[in-house]
Amino acid sequence: MAGIKNVLKGSHDYTLYKKRKSLVNRPQNMYNKKQNQRLAFDGGSYMKYDTQQCRLTYKEELAPGVFDFRLQNQAFAASAQPGQFAHLLVPGKPLRRPISICDVDQKADTLRLVFEVRGEGTQILAQYQVGDCLDVLAPLGRGFTIGDTSRRALFVGGGIGVPPLLYAAKQFGVNATVIIGFRNRDAVILKKDFEQAGCRVILHTDDGSAGRGGFVTESCREELENCEQVFACGPAPMLKAVAGQAQERCVPCQISLEERMGCGVGACLVCACKIRKADGSEGYLHVCKDGPVFDAKEVVW
Ligand SMILES: Cc1cc2nc3c(=O)[nH]c(=O)nc-3n(C[C@H](O)[C@H](O)[C@H](O)COP(=O)(O)OP(=O)(O)OC[C@H]3O[C@@H](n4cnc5c(N)ncnc54)[C@H](O)[C@@H]3O)c2cc1C
Ligand code: FES
Numbered sequence: 001m002a003g004i005k006n007v008l009k010g011s012h013d014y015t016l017y018k019k020r021k022s023l024v025n026r027p028q029n030m031y032n033k034k035q036n037q038r039l040a041f042d043g044g045s046y047m048k049y050d051t052q053q054c055r056l057t058y059k060e061e062l063a064p065g066v067f068d069f070r071l072q073n074q075a076f077a078a079s080a081q082p083g084q085f086a087h088l089l090v091p092g093k094p095l096r097r098p099i100s101i102c103d104v105d106q107k108a109d110t111l112r113l114v115f116e117v118r119g120e121g122t123q124i125l126a127q128y129q130v131g132d133c134l135d136v137l138a139p140l141g142r143g144f145t146i147g148d149t150s151r152r153a154l155f156v157g158g159g160i161g162v163p164p165l166l167y168a169a170k171q172f173g174v175n176a177t178v179i180i181g182f183r184n185r186d187a188v189i190l191k192k193d194f195e196q197a198g199c200r201v202i203l204h205t206d207d208g209s210a211g212r213g214g215f216v217t218e219s220c221r222e223e224l225e226n227c228e229q230v231f232a233c234g235p236a237p238m239l240k241a242v243a244g245q246a247q248e249r250c251v252p253c254q255i256s257l258e259e260r261m262g263c264g265v266g267a268c269l270v271c272a273c274k275i276r277k278a279d280g281s282e283g284y285l286h287v288c289k290d291g292p293v294f295d296a297k298e299v300v301w
Pocket of ligand 2: 265271288
């Protein structure tokens with residue numbers, strides 16, 4: 001990966017990348033020279049993000065095709081919040097790939113990203129080796145609202161929707177029950193990480209090869225009795241079911257949505273999602289800038 005920047009430079013994709021950067025710097029975005037960070041106006045507050053080179057300090061294949069990356073950057077580690085995401089430049093591809101921040105180690109100044117190889121972009125990312133540098137735009141989006149961590153919280157994650165929950169669940173420690181679901185025993189990831197944080201973990205696999213058989217929603221219904229709030233991330237049908245169960249019990253529920261993205265900072269309108277406002281009318285928000293975490297009651301499925 002030594003020549004990775006040179007591959008991109010001089011290519012058509014690099015021209016597109018530079019054009020996109022100028023989009024990011026449109027007038028509604030401001031530049032704070034002192035902090036060397038861009039500040040995007042997001043309708044009342046400022047979201048701070050930056051593009052930096054991050055060294056890959058650790059790499060592991062957690063399950064077939066699922067990679068655990070630790071990327072070192074002091075500024076990102078200091079500012080990243082649970083539920084936010086990083087946008088990774090992929091050499092030879094015009095669009096960055098959004099990957100959630102799974103965890104942060106402020107002592108080692110690292111962001112932890114766990115991703116599954118889905119297509120060409122993630123396949124290229126998986127080829128990076130320890131010592132290589134990645135071009136990262138972060139931390140992006142609005143993450144989970146954590147609030148009082150002594151209030152019992154239920155975390156529900158499915159498949160590659162599990163990693164975005166770890167950093168948030170760690171804040172609650174023993175006050176968190178985490179229900180995680182995977183296809184089968186070989187696909188199980190991060191169970192020990194949640195346990196080491198003190199969380200109670202309920203594992204599901206679709207085929208029953210580890211933990212309980214069946215979907216996470218079966219345990220969710222039972223566990224909702226004992227919690228005051230829900231945090232969920234995973235496939236849309238799972239999120240819809242969890243949101244419905246939480247609403248039936250009047251338990252507040254925050255969900256992290258996935259949508260295809262272009263810029264990742266609210267400039268290109270690719271990631272619109274339909275929401276219901278407090279007055280009952282419908283409108284659109286950006287998953288990248290207003291999310292990816294939303295109050296489940298807002299989402300129009
Ligand atoms: C906010 C957010 C957080 C995410 N966090 C994680 C994570 O922690 N771990 C993880 O494994 N995956 C995560 N994803 C999904 C991940 O971004 C896609 O799997 C990845 O972009 C696929 O890229 P590709 O080039 O391998 O696939 P391709 O199918 O070749 O991608 C083609 C294009 O479609 C986009 N795309 C494809 N699938 C998705 C998708 N599911 N969501 C958004 N864009 C997509 C790509 O970014 C690319 O622009 C997240 C997505 C979002 C929106
Ligand atoms: S990805 Fe461009 S506006 Fe959200």
